[in-house]
Amino acid sequence: MYLTFDEYQAMGGELKSPKFxxxxxxxxxxxxxxxxxxxxxxxxxVKMCVFGLIERGYIGALNGEEITSEGNDGFSRSxxxxxxxxxxxxxxxxxxxxxxxxxxx
Numbered sequence: 001m002y003l004t005f006d007e008y009q010a011m012g013g014e015l016k017s018p019k020f021x022x023x024x025x026x027x028x029x030x031x032x033x034x035x036x037x038x039x040x041x042x043x044x045x046v047k048m049c050v051f052g053l054i055e056r057g058y059i060g061a062l063n064g065e066e067i068t069s070e071g072n073d074g075f076s077r078s079x080x081x082x083x084x085x086x087x088x089x090x091x092x093x094x095x096x097x098x099x100x101x102x103x104x105x
Contacts, residue, residue, distance in 0.1 A: 003050040027053040035100045049093035058086035
């Protein structure tokens with residue numbers, strides 16, 4: 001676990017425990033996938049990254065979907081991609097950890 005429920009609440013998070021557990025797991029999985037499981041130490045930036053992913057709703061549908069356009073003739077709705085926002089946020093938040101995203105040999 002990268003962020004405990006107590007830490008999350010101390011940072012001002014408002015999710016209840018069951019929803020937080022799901023959100024933390026999803027955020028941790030997204031981070032691990034992007035970093036090739038290279039997080040060896042849970043630093044403050046890792047905790048803040050998880051918190052930011054949860055609070056910004058970049059993972060799952062915890063805070064709803066961002067609607068980018070809507071039509072009424074025949075009804076259509078388009079949603080913003082959260083994956084791109086999540087990946088950019090992770091890269092920015094964890095930029096202080098060297099070689100985290102590097103695939104080199």
